[in-house]
Amino acid sequence: MAEMDLAAKPVLVALVLATLVMLEMLAPMFRFYDAVKPRLRHDAANILLGVLNAAIASVLFTGLVLSVTTWAVGHSFGLLNWLTLNPYLELLIALLLFDCWQYCWHRLNHAIPFLWRFHAVHHSDAAMDASSALRFHSVEIIFSSALRLLVLPIIGLSVEQLLIYELIALPIILIHHSNVAVPATLDRLLRVIIVTPHVHWVHHSHLQNETDSNYASVLSIWDRVFASFCLRDDPQKIRFGLGDRFDQTRWDQFIGQLKQPFNSALYEQRESSLKK
Known part of the structure; x- marks a missing residue:
C-alpha cells in the first residue's frame, strides 16, 4: 500500500495542478498578467522549486519516516499505539492530530524570525496561483521533515x-x-469544514495582521479554536505578497527564491515587529 501511495502522490499533484491551471485561465479571480509568457515564467520557477523539494524530501527522509513509524508500532510507542481503537476511529484521530500539528508548525514559522526568513519565500509571491502551493524554500522543507521524525x-x-x-x-x-x-x-459552505480559497487568500495578504491568520492546512477548525481565523468582505481587493521590498522580477526567479532568505535587508521591518 505504501509503495502505491508514494507513486500516487506526484501523479495526484500533477493532475490537480493541471486542472486548476485550466480553471485559472477560464475563470480567474485575479488578473496578474496580461500575457502568457510572464505567467509561464512564474509558474515554472515555482514548480521547479517544488520538484527540488520533493526530491530532497524523498532522498533524505522517506527511509527515515518509514523507520521511525515502524519502530513506534513495533515498540508500542506513541499515543495511538497506547490506545485500543476501531481502525476507522484511529485513522480519524490520526488525521486530526497531524493536521493540528501542521497548524502549530505553520504558526511557528510566522512567530520565529529565523523560520520566517525561509517561510517568507512562500509569502513573497505577489501573483498567487495553484503553483504557489509548491513554492517553499528547501531549508523549510528540511526543517519540517526533520521535525516530523519526532512528531510521528x-x-x-x-x-x-x-x-x-x-x-x-x-x-x-x-x-x-x-x-x-x-x-x-x-x-462559504466548504469553509465550515476545510480551508478554502477565500480563507487562504487572506493569509497571503501583504498586510501583516492578515498574513498572521488562517494558518490551517486542511481543517478550518484550528483557526477557529486558536482564534486566528480571519475573513475579508472584499477578497478581490487583496494585495498578495510582502510589499514593495520584494522585487518580483528578481525574487520570483528560481535562484532568487533560494537566495531570498539570506538578504537581511528584506526582513528588517518584519523581524523588528516579531521581536516586540
Whole structure:
C-alpha cells in the first residue's frame, strides 16, 4: 500500500495542478498578467522549486519516516499505539492530530524570525496561483521533515495514515492557493469544514495582521479554536505578497527564491515587529 501511495502522490499533484491551471485561465479571480509568457515564467520557477523539494524530501527522509513509524508500532510507542481503537476511529484521530500539528508548525514559522526568513519565500509571491502551493524554500522543507521524525512517533502515526493524510491534504492545499473565482456561496459552505480559497487568500495578504491568520492546512477548525481565523468582505481587493521590498522580477526567479532568505535587508521591518 505504501509503495502505491508514494507513486500516487506526484501523479495526484500533477493532475490537480493541471486542472486548476485550466480553471485559472477560464475563470480567474485575479488578473496578474496580461500575457502568457510572464505567467509561464512564474509558474515554472515555482514548480521547479517544488520538484527540488520533493526530491530532497524523498532522498533524505522517506527511509527515515518509514523507520521511525515502524519502530513506534513495533515498540508500542506513541499515543495511538497506547490506545485500543476501531481502525476507522484511529485513522480519524490520526488525521486530526497531524493536521493540528501542521497548524502549530505553520504558526511557528510566522512567530520565529529565523523560520520566517525561509517561510517568507512562500509569502513573497505577489501573483498567487495553484503553483504557489509548491513554492517553499528547501531549508523549510528540511526543517519540517526533520521535525516530523519526532512528531510521528509521539502521535503513533503509521506510514499508511501519513500517506492518507497527504493524499487528502495535497489537493486541498493546491485548491486553496488557486486563482479560481470560487462562488462565494460554495466557499462559504466548504469553509465550515476545510480551508478554502477565500480563507487562504487572506493569509497571503501583504498586510501583516492578515498574513498572521488562517494558518490551517486542511481543517478550518484550528483557526477557529486558536482564534486566528480571519475573513475579508472584499477578497478581490487583496494585495498578495510582502510589499514593495520584494522585487518580483528578481525574487520570483528560481535562484532568487533560494537566495531570498539570506538578504537581511528584506526582513528588517518584519523581524523588528516579531521581536516586540
